[in-house]
Amino acid sequence: MNPVPAIRFVLRSALQNVTRNFGISLASLLTVTLTLLGAGAAVVVVHALDNVLHSEESQASVLKVFLADHVSLQSIMQLESSLAAQHQVVSVQFENKDAAARQGCRQLGLCSALNTLRSTGGGNPLPASLNLKLRSIGAVTTINDEVRTSPLIFQGAHPTDYNPDVIPRLERYILIAQIAGGILVAVIGAVALVIITISIRTAAYVRRREIEIMKLVGASEWFIRWPFIFEGMMVGLASAVVAAAILLGVEYVFGAGHALFLGIGVRFALTVIAGLLVAGAFLGAFGSMVGIRRSLAA
Amino acid sequence: MFRSHHAQPPELPAVRTAPTRPLIVFERVFKTYGNGNPALEDVSFQVRPKDFVFVVGASGAGKSTMVRLLIREEVASRGHVLVDGQDLRRLRRRQLPRLRRKMGIVFQDYKLLPTLTVEQNVAFAIQVTNPGRRHLKEKVAEALYIVGLEDKLLSQPGQLSGGEQQRVAIARALVHRPRIFLADEPTGNLDPDTSWGIVQLLLQINHRGTTVVVATHNREIVDLCRQRVIAMEQGRIVRDEVEGQYMDGAAQAL
Structure with missing residues (x-):
């Protein structure tokens, strides 16, 4: 045809x-x-x-790891390098105590409380931190569990800003x-x-x-x-x-x-x-x- | 009754006695529809190439079922229907168009497309089966010349008489030069004079070498033509005569 x-x-x-x-x-x-x-x-x-x-989700895949006070800069850099070497970690940024205070003042409205503490000799209570940007939301839990065991980490109720409810x-x-x-x-x-x-x-x-x-x-x-x-x-x-x-x-x-x-x-x-x-x-x-x-x- | 100049049938085809393979074979065919009523019972006959056969009988005798089996709109419940050596029961669905192209089929209700002209109606049969075919216009003109409607090319079916519409249907059935021409009650809607004209046309087609099978209950026409007659009653063949009439003594006695 x-x-x-x-x-x-x-x-x-x-x-x-x-x-x-x-x-x-x-x-x-x-x-x-x-x-x-x-x-x-x-x-x-x-x-x-x-x-x-x-x-x-991308915002939630940022993990703030609080550091203990009086930890040497060399130890912090070693921890930063070892974290940055991990596949699930995109970037690591160090935030010192002063930057933490500025952010606490700006984002959390803690300016007056921080000023009062400083004027009464109480110093800056906010810890320095390593701010990790992770590849996926699923990696947050793994990295959080891993860094909690490090002796360099702030040993309080919240050694990181990980919130287990948000991600699921x-x-x-x-x-x-x-x-x-x-x-x-x-x-x-x-x-x-x-x-x-x-x-x-x-x-x-x-x-x-x-x-x-x-x-x-x-x-x-x-x-x-x-x-x-x-x-x-x-x-x-x-x-x-x-x-x-x-x-x-x-x-x-x-x-x-x-x-x-x-x-x-x-x-x-x-x-x-x-x-x-x-x-x-x-x-x-x-x-x-x-x-x-x-x-x-x- | 027919007009006087129609009283004599046209010249009959020559008697054919050569032992050729039958073109149509019904071999102990039974057909029962879904309601359980038998439409055909133990029907056997053969039609040779170039034969002209009338299948006669009252309504419900099984004539149309026979036609439907031949065009394979229905399949026999038992037995074999062969067309050109091919057993229709074994025919696959995709092979059906090829079978139908060997046939030209006309019905009582003409089955023309009212929105198309006469020429378009006839050309339609080629356009849908062999769209690239050359000389389409010439073939359509030839078919319309055979049926005597060469001057009605541009008319629409609604502008034609019943007889003319049936002639268009015949031209459409002829245009691809079928080996078998089947007509199911072709004169059913026509007056006697017009009916006779149609049957003369069918005889002419037969003279040209086409096998013609006509299912009809038109007694006068069958009796005038003196062709082979297969008479049916209640799904059975009650008579099969080479030069038969609609009803003879034997049939009446049944």
């Missing part, structure tokens, strides 16, 4: 399907657009939430967001599939006489199927374009400064567009194959 006239016939038939059943095609396009929009929005929100949580909670939030997003996308995808299937089944019903004749004169099943698959793909792709335009338009207009839209750059936007186009084409093609199956079997 010569492919060029065959493709021409298939494309023309697909376009005829859309134009002849314009009302059904339009309804199908709108509903699929809405479902793809929902799926796209779910992906964007999960991505943004993931970004926020990862940002929190963050990890739980990320997991919940990913599962909820996945379920949402799956449910919306299934709805879109059903809608396309119904739409193609309707188109096949409208064209039942044509299908019947094609079968009678000996057209192959794929030849009968292709126009409907193309029709489904066209509806799916058009829906994806409209959904992507709405989604990214909303992001462009309202996104700036909004917490949910943090981290959505051009690259992610392109990924969303590509994802919606692929999802639209796939849903259209798959829904059409399911929708036309009954007509071919009859």
